[in-house]
Amino acid sequence: MDDLGAAFSTALGLVAAGDPALAAIVGLSLRVSVTAVALAAFVGLPLGALLAVARFPGRRGVVVALNALMGLPPVVAGLLIYLLLSRSGPLGRFGLLFTPSAMVVAQAVLIAPILAALSRQVLEEMWEEYAEQLRSLGAGPRRAVPTLLWDGRFALLTVLLAGFGRASAEVGAVMVVGGNIEGFTRVMTTAIALETSKGDLPLALALGVVLMAIVLTVNALAQAARDTAARWAGG
Amino acid sequence: MRAPDTCLPLRAEGLGYAANGVAVLRDVSFALESGPPALIIGPNGAGKSVLLRLLHGLLPPTAGAVRWAGENRGGGRMPRDAMVFQRPVMLRRSVLANAAYPLKLAGLPRAERLRRARAALGRVGLDGLADRPARRLSGGEQQRLALARASALDPEVLFLDEPCASLDPAAARAVEAIVADIAARGAKVVMTTQDLGQARRLAGEVLFLHRGRLLEHAPAAAFFADPKAPEAAAFLRGELVW
Amino acid sequence: MISWILRRGLLAAVVLSFAANAQERSITVASTTSTEQSGLFGHILPLFTREAGIAVRVVAVGTGQALDIGRRGDADVVFVHDRAAEERFVAEGSGGPRRHVMYNDFVVVGPAADPARVNGLRDTAEALRRIAAARAPFVSRGDRSGTHAAELRLWRQAEVDPAGGRGAWYREIGQGMGPVLNTAAAQNAYALTDRGTWLAFRNRQELRIAVEGDARLFNQYGVMPVNPRRHPHVKAADGQRFIDWLVSAAGQAAIAGHKIEGEQLFFPNAARPEPTS
Known part of the structure; x- marks a missing residue:
């Protein structure tokens, strides 16, 4: 119990002191995860929408594969990206290994399947409601993709938050591809892993605690914005 | 060869539709010319909604064919026909954005589609609600918006599937007035209804469907005065509900 | 469409901001958890950066993995502590020449209750024989690190094969020094650790130093550049600058100046490396 109490008072002290090193780590965590979510959304959401409306042979297999990829172990994703980005790997000439960009890529690879799978679920429900009306108005499945993405924006924000939560909580992949370099690629989760290693529990x-508070705040703000907007649009 | 500048007459030729082996429509043939509204009436389960969906192209016929005389009179990507459903789906956007949506699909430039959408909203009395979220409207307002959305395309044929069935009497009267206005402006209205009073008020011609067959197709005055088919006569007397 | 433009803008902005970060003059050093977690780098790197204007980015992993990172060309300099593995690295042409930098020593830590009765021994081989005979729990790195290599060498010198205790008293966890100490503290087990990590370690619980001072516990650190002929992008000049500084009087003094609670963690010996390791 003493340790837990000490943890909370240390957390408060850290935040109150406004320690610049901590602020830099928090800033990098947010920057990496938000960018990863944006990158993954760029690929994952249209893919999810396409799967929601398209009917083709093998679609079930794709959906199953996507759902399975949601469980991709971060370390495996990290290793994959590591081997790709390493100087001896196929993308080595960009020199991205052990940089924040590599961490963005790793997190994006981890969460893109999550965004695709969750958005497919959300948008498939919406497509059941919309399909006949949209066809009548002149939109086939292909034109329906942007329509669904826009009309599903409130539900999709929740999907993005799920992706953000996974990205910011992830440690295995960013540790491997970022290297946990102090002042450069150290983020909240790798800092936590390091302090655990040093026995400073x-x-x-x-x-x-600080990480949880940040994730909680981001979620609360986004959810509040979502609820207000969704109430406006009738949801 | 240049397309004629009307898509009418619209012909149904031996039209049939079966779902899971059960025939819903059998051997339906007719031709619709431009003119006052055509009302499709008949007891429940006669196949009225399916017929509209076949004509609108939402369902593929399992027998026969739907033939249009030509392309849309406006040419381009504007559809020749539009449809309003009994329960229209409102997009999760503003009233104005809903009305402008099909115009965007048709490839109209932004200024043009906003102008036409506003005009369409004005004709249904929703111009004051243009910036409100569509899904927050009452049922009657949503149906009027659906009419505006469909008529903004300026279709030559407008299909209406029991547009007043889910509305209270006041909202139904408002919708009926708008339908009459759309017909008066030159669109061919093809509409199903359960309300015989409404059919009498709106119809220029009547198609009477019963158990998937077209039993009578006649001018409205003649049909209501002297129906030829015994089932139609029974239906008008209120004796045939199935 | 608007959201598409927004997202493109966001991406561009972030790429630019990350790129700005990468513009800074820097080298990447693959090193060991012991140097990082004992706080050595935190102490000496700012001194070097102030002098040379070169930031040093340290990726702290086990010695085996650090050498791999160098082999793949993903670091400019490798700074580790497993002389045999380092000499293989140089011999295969992955880098070099190798320079001695400093040493510290390993210690065997164990629970205060001392079930194997090894407290106060100076003979590591005898201590390990007693631990094995008592089947007292022993936590091993098991991760091809420099410390792991040293531990295996010590078992060989004790003529004990700990593999027989696998799944029972000999516990290989495949993790860094810190996790090994955390595990040993939780399980009241013995472990081999470098003194620097031990001094910086906070979660000792019942653990004490059991064995120290044996010449066989000597722990030499070496540094070498990654071969720029094999990996042309390697920042050879800046990397060599760092190596030269480490073995210079200024660098050696900085290393000697790193203390925890008054105790010096690493002993610079670039000029006079011990021949025993």
């Missing part, structure tokens, strides 16, 4: 837990 209260500090590690305090960083965890």
Whole structure:
């Protein structure tokens, strides 16, 4: 119990002191995860919408594969990206390994299937409601994709938040491809892993408390914005 | 060869539709010319809604064919026909954006589609609600918006599937007035209804469907005065509900 | 369409901001958890950066993995502590020349209750024989790190094969030094650790130093550049600058100056490396 109490008071102290190193780590965490979500959304959401409206042989297999990819172990994704981005790998000439960009790529690879699978579920329900009306108005499945993405924007925000949660909580992949370099690729989760390694469990837990508070705040803000807007549009 | 500048007459030739082996429509043939509204009436389960969907192209016929005389009079990507459903689906956008949506699909430039959408909203009395979210409207307002959305395309033929069935009497009267206005402006209205009073008020011609067959196709005055088919006579007397 | 433009803009902005970060003059050093977690780098790197204007990015992993990172060309300099593996690295042409930098020593830590009765021994081989005979729990890195290599060498010198204790008292966890100490603390087990990590370690619970001072516990650190002929993008000049600084008087003094609670963690010996390792 002492350790837990110490963790919370350390967390408060860290935040109150406005420690610039902590602020930099928090800033990088947010920057990497938000960019990863944007990148993954760019691919995942249209893919999810396409799967929601398209009917083709093998579609079931694709959906099953996507759902399975949601469980892709972060370390495996990390290793994959590591081998691709390594100087000795096929994308080595860009020199991205051990940079924040590599972490963005790794997180995006991890969450793109999540965004695609969840958005497919959400949009398939909407497509059942919309399909006949949209066809009548002149939109076939292909034209329906942007329509569904826009009309599903409130539900999709929740999907994006799920992706953000997974991205910001992830440690295995960013540790492998980012290298946890102090002041450059160290984010909240790798900092927590490092302090755990050093046996400073209260500090590690305090960083965890700060991370949770940030994720909670982001979720609360986004959810509030979503609810207000959804109430406006009738949801 | 240049397409004629009307898509009418619209012909149904031996039209049939079966779902899971059960025939819903059998051997339906007729031709619709331009002119006052054509009302499709008949007891429940006669196949009225399916007939509209076949004509509109939402369902593929399992027998026969739907033939249009030509392309849309406006040419381009504007559809020649539009449809309003009993329960229209409102997009999760503003009233104005709903009305402008099919015009966007048709490839109209933004300024043009907003102008036409606003005009269409004006004709149904929704211009004051243009910026409101469509799904927040009452049932009657939503149906009027659906009419505006369909008529903004300026279709030559407008299909209406029991547009007043889910509405209270006041909202139904408002919708009926708008339908009459659309017909007066030159669109061919093809509409199903359960309301014989409404059919009498609107119809220029009547198609009487019963158990998937077209039993009578006649001018409205003649049909209501002296129906030829015994089932139609029974239906008009209120004795045939199935 | 608007959201598409927004997203493109966002992407461009982020790529640019990350790119700006990458513009800074820097080298990447693959090193070991012991140097990072004992706080050595936190102490000496700012001194080097101030002097040379070159930021040093440290990827801290086990020695085996650090050498792999160098082999793949993903670092400019490798700074590790497993002389045999380092000499293989140089011999195969992955990098070099290798320079001695500093040493510290390993210690065997164990629970205060000392079930294997090894407390105060100076003979590591005898201590390991007693641990094995008592089947007292021993936590091993098991991760091809420098410390792991040293531990396996010590078992060989004790003429004990710990593999027989796998699944029972000999516990290989395949993780860094810190997790090994956390595990040993939780399980009241013995473990081999470098002194630097031990001094910086906070979660000791019942653990104490059991064995120290044996010449066989000597732990030499070496540094070498990655071969720029094999990996042309390697920042050879800046990397060599860092190596030269480490073995210079200024670098050696900086290393000697890193202390935890008054205790010096690493002993610079670039000029006079011990021959024993």
